[in-house]
Amino acid sequence: MKSYKELPDDAGSNIVGQVTAQANRISKRLTSVQRTVAIMSGKGGVGKSAVTANLATALTLAGQNVGVVDADINGPTIAKMMGVRNATLEYAATGVKPATTKLGTKIISMDLLLTEDDAPVLWNAHSQKDAFTWRSTMEVSALREFIGDTDWGELDYLLLDLPPGTDRLPNVVELIPNLGGVIVVTIPSEVSHLIVKKSVTMARDILKVPIIGVVENMAFYVCKHCGEHEPLFSVEDTPNNAFQLTTLGKIPFDPKLSRCNDNGTPYLNEYPDTPASKTIREIAQKVQDFFQT
């Protein structure tokens, strides 16, 4: 009796061919994208999306063509932070036209497809019972379509804002095998370091993805009276020591930044001379330097 390997195909479904075609859609789309960068943490609540949005703005203001994929399928925030929540996506044979900020950054996010503010991502299914068996697959397929089916045009940078979880980066690397680099976001707390270290191990040691460096968000706050740097958290370990990685910058906490994110206005434009704005621009410059060396 013949074995599995001796049978010529899968009875005509050509599942391998279909999967290959899906991968080819991404490869073909990314030929017009110079660099892909994932912004990750592993830990929730450290400000990945805020860093992504402001980094995208900084790169755009530096004259780069930038796109952002909100890879947080269930908790999308990029569209709001970048002021494009009311944009209507346009569909064409060449792909979905992304939302575009006033500065020209291109955005794709699940938030742009949901019907109502309070609507969660809910997938069509005969039953939602046992949905844990397929929901993650749906999310990866959605991310595949966001990357591969968006008509990005020519981009210098495509940033991917990842949701929390050390398992997210492997999904991205499956979709983009030649991912250009990873930016790790943390806050100066031991709890954050504990989780972020796992993500660093995943990226550096297991997936062998280039790590551009670490961004320490909410690193301190600047006293508006005397200009002193006051800590918000009480961790002794520096990012360099904790992760053995280059620190791209330490972004101070600034309520104005949070307010701009809520309003969807570009903080770097509104408050270009604040310590946080300067740091974000320096981070953007280091990211560009990383790819030029």
Next chain:
Amino acid sequence: MKFLCIDCDTAMKFKDVTRPEQGSVTAVFECPDCFTEIAMFLNPSETQMLKSLDLKLGGNNEAAQPMQMVRSQLETGKQDLMSDISSETGIGEKAEGGKCPFTSVISDAFEETAEPAEPEGLKWTPEALERLERIPSFVRPMAKMGIESFAKENGHAEITAEVMDAARGNFPAQF
């Protein structure tokens, strides 16, 4: 998956699919030598997994449409996006000619979820309908289907507020 006709030691070929029942589809495979047929049943989870991967049994010769999986499967998606993809891909149409029949069959399974057929003879009291209307629109179809299935399984000919209370524990949506 591959299928072998043991008698002929020949690889079987995909032949057809039958109508879905309760989200489950049946694919038929045939031996090209002796024409023996076998049926493969996909349970709803397997059917859903195939859908999640945006793969089609029997092959897929149609050109991919932008974000076709998201646009066709996002229950809480904007309606203009959802209806658009239906017309572009033929999802929901009956199989014709050389078109992969599984496309329509699997789509029928999805439609079954999106717009569940009301079981025959099952009535909703005005009070129950009022409570149904209070369920958020994006989960209402799922809740309605669940309540009707519960009522049918438990021998209720009419859906009342009491039946909804009894069904409540079985579903994530509150009503």
